[in-house]
Amino acid sequence: MSTRVSLFCLALFALAISGSSLAQENATNPNIWADVPDMSVVRVGDAYYMSSTTMHMFPGVPIMRSKNLVDWEIAGYCDVATEVPDALALRNGQSSYGRGTWASSLRHKDGVFYLAVFSGTTGKTYIYSTRDVAGKWDVKSFRPMCHDCSLFFDDDGKAYLIYGAGDLRLTELKEDLSGFKEGGFNEIVIRDAGKVAGGRIGLPAEGSQMFKRNGKYYVCNISWPQGDMRTEIIFRSDKIEGPYEGRVIFKDRGIAQGTLFEGVDGNWFAYLFRDSGAVGRIPYLIPVKWEDDWPILGVDGKAPETLPIPREGEPLGNMVASDEFERSPELIEKLEALPKEETAYSLDAFPLAWQWNHVPDSRYWSLTARPGWLRLTTSRVDAAVTDARNTITQRTFGPTSEATTALDFSGLKEGDRAGIVALQRFYGSVGVAKRDGKFFVAQTVAEPKGRGEPDGVKDVELAPLPEDASVVYLKISCDVTDQRDVALFYWSLDGGDWREIGEPLHMRYTLPHFMGYRFGLYHYATEEVGGGADFDYYRVSPKITKL
Numbered sequence: 001m002s003t004r005v006s007l008f009c010l011a012l013f014a015l016a017i018s019g020s021s022l023a024q025e026n027a028t029n030p031n032i033w034a035d036v037p038d039m040s041v042v043r044v045g046d047a048y049y050m051s052s053t054t055m056h057m058f059p060g061v062p063i064m065r066s067k068n069l070v071d072w073e074i075a076g077y078c079d080v081a082t083e084v085p086d087a088l089a090l091r092n093g094q095s096s097y098g099r100g101t102w103a104s105s106l107r108h109k110d111g112v113f114y115l116a117v118f119s120g121t122t123g124k125t126y127i128y129s130t131r132d133v134a135g136k137w138d139v140k141s142f143r144p145m146c147h148d149c150s151l152f153f154d155d156d157g158k159a160y161l162i163y164g165a166g167d168l169r170l171t172e173l174k175e176d177l178s179g180f181k182e183g184g185f186n187e188i189v190i191r192d193a194g195k196v197a198g199g200r201i202g203l204p205a206e207g208s209q210m211f212k213r214n215g216k217y218y219v220c221n222i223s224w225p226q227g228d229m230r231t232e233i234i235f236r237s238d239k240i241e242g243p244y245e246g247r248v249i250f251k252d253r254g255i256a257q258g259t260l261f262e263g264v265d266g267n268w269f270a271y272l273f274r275d276s277g278a279v280g281r282i283p284y285l286i287p288v289k290w291e292d293d294w295p296i297l298g299v300d301g302k303a304p305e306t307l308p309i310p311r312e313g314e315p316l317g318n319m320v321a322s323d324e325f326e327r328s329p330e331l332i333e334k335l336e337a338l339p340k341e342e343t344a345y346s347l348d349a350f351p352l353a354w355q356w357n358h359v360p361d362s363r364y365w366s367l368t369a370r371p372g373w374l375r376l377t378t379s380r381v382d383a384a385v386t387d388a389r390n391t392i393t394q395r396t397f398g399p400t401s402e403a404t405t406a407l408d409f410s411g412l413k414e415g416d417r418a419g420i421v422a423l424q425r426f427y428g429s430v431g432v433a434k435r436d437g438k439f440f441v442a443q444t445v446a447e448p449k450g451r452g453e454p455d456g457v458k459d460v461e462l463a464p465l466p467e468d469a470s471v472v473y474l475k476i477s478c479d480v481t482d483q484r485d486v487a488l489f490y491w492s493l494d495g496g497d498w499r500e501i502g503e504p505l506h507m508r509y510t511l512p513h514f515m516g517y518r519f520g521l522y523h524y525a526t527e528e529v530g531g532g533a534d535f536d537y538y539r540v541s542p543k544i545t546k547l
């Protein structure tokens with residue numbers, strides 16, 4: 001594509017989305033500098049809706065909404081403990097790190113939103129439906145587990161899933177979407193899909209997203225040839241059952257996997273993500289032009305650095321949020337009325353930015369025991385924060401982010417640990433440890449062991465707390481600029497005079513967790529149960545401490 005055509009395409013891109021002057025402050029790529037992978041986007045009227053992967057987090061499968069494709073907010077979650085096996089609840093030594101729900105497909109038909117997703121933990125496929133993305137979702141589940149499945153409604157009313165890695169299988173569903181249709185179409189329609197990217201296949205083609213345009217069927221995927229970069233490929237056919245022909249449609253800095261979709265006024269766009277170190281997998285918004293019924297992505301084949309769309313809100317909307325843990329009397333009353341059961345939960349309890357690290361045990365956290373504070377109480381002995389049941393988390397984000405909390409540690413029991421963590425397998429935390437009846441501020445890091453061995457805990461530095469102290473202020477600063485991926489840890493007795501503790505953490509994205517780093521508030525016991533840790537607030541900022 002010529003530079004003149006590219007600029008013209010970019011100008012149309014701007015006018016189609018905003019209709020505003022390019023002189024205003026515009027959004028940039030990455031469009032969301034935080035872990036929002038495997039995006040699936042659908043437009044309904046003049047609004048866009050997007051689902052993403054949060055794997056083992058609870059609640060799961062966030063649904064985001066935008067009017068301009070750059071200002072996004074979380075509207076709700078699909079998965080609110082549909083099933084809770086031990087691995088999803090950190091019970092009996094099991095975990096779902098690196099598994100849970102992956103790569104969803106969001107669709108809309110006749111006033112109803114549908115979302116198809118699979119779980120590597122339960123071995124099932126789930127299809128959710130609702131008329132209100134912020135409300136309750138109904139769900140149907142079945143086997144087998146359809147890897148990276150894409151839901152597709154054809155014009156004749158039939159519904160299909162296309163799924164798999166390498167060989168892509170198309171399967172017709174029952175009319176009520178409760179499973180495969182007996183006697184329906186069920187065949188591999190694209191074999192060795194990754195070979196279209198050239199070279200030796202490294203990652204087989206996966207991440208399918210299926211759509212239809214001008215009577216043709218399209219399936220877009222990611223492939224990753226050995227020694228090369230993540231690459232976006234696409235296949236098309238005049239018939240849903242094939243044959244399909246494919247080609248590479250985008251190859252730029254490893255930006256690949258996501259979705260192509262039609263926007264307002266018939267313009268098309270791509271939302272693809274890029275692996276970006278410790279912060280996770282971050283989305284890029286890319287204009288699409290069509291030539292001979294093939295999509296042409298980007299500006300001169302690249303994802304534009306600047307998006308000619310005025311940003312109206314904060315870069316991450318409500319995907320991150322400070323929380324003073326103050327709740328209205330009405331909400332307090334509602335929470336107190338919940339059954340005292342392990343899985344009793346209300347989505348209203350916390351801002352939507354919060355997700356628990358696995359399904360929590362609702363008997364051992366409280367916003368009502370001490371109004372204005374979050375209390376985490378221990379119910380069992382654990383070896384590390386990655387084992388702890390009730391750790392509540394939010395995304396870290398780029399280029400810099402910082403989280404601060406105030407902890408009343410007076411209720412801790414012998415051996416207890418509580419504080420704030422930068423959570424991934426190679427985690428780092430700053431918190432309070434109780435040893436021999438005394439309290440210490442501890443900077444702690446993970447000690448990942450070999451295959452089959454449990455990870456350990458290493459205290460890098462311990463600082464004794466005054467005997468008359470009961471509250472300590474804790475802070476973690478993260479810098480992911482140009483994948484610097486460094487976290488620093490601080491503590492204070494008054495919230496103003498900050499002291500750095502321990503060593504900088506070199507944050508590393510690992511596949512066993514398969515998720516960008518999260519800030520988390522934690523409390524766990526190593527000796528005796530029943531202790532309580534009270535957190536006064538959680539405050540997050542894009543500005544970091546520099547002492």
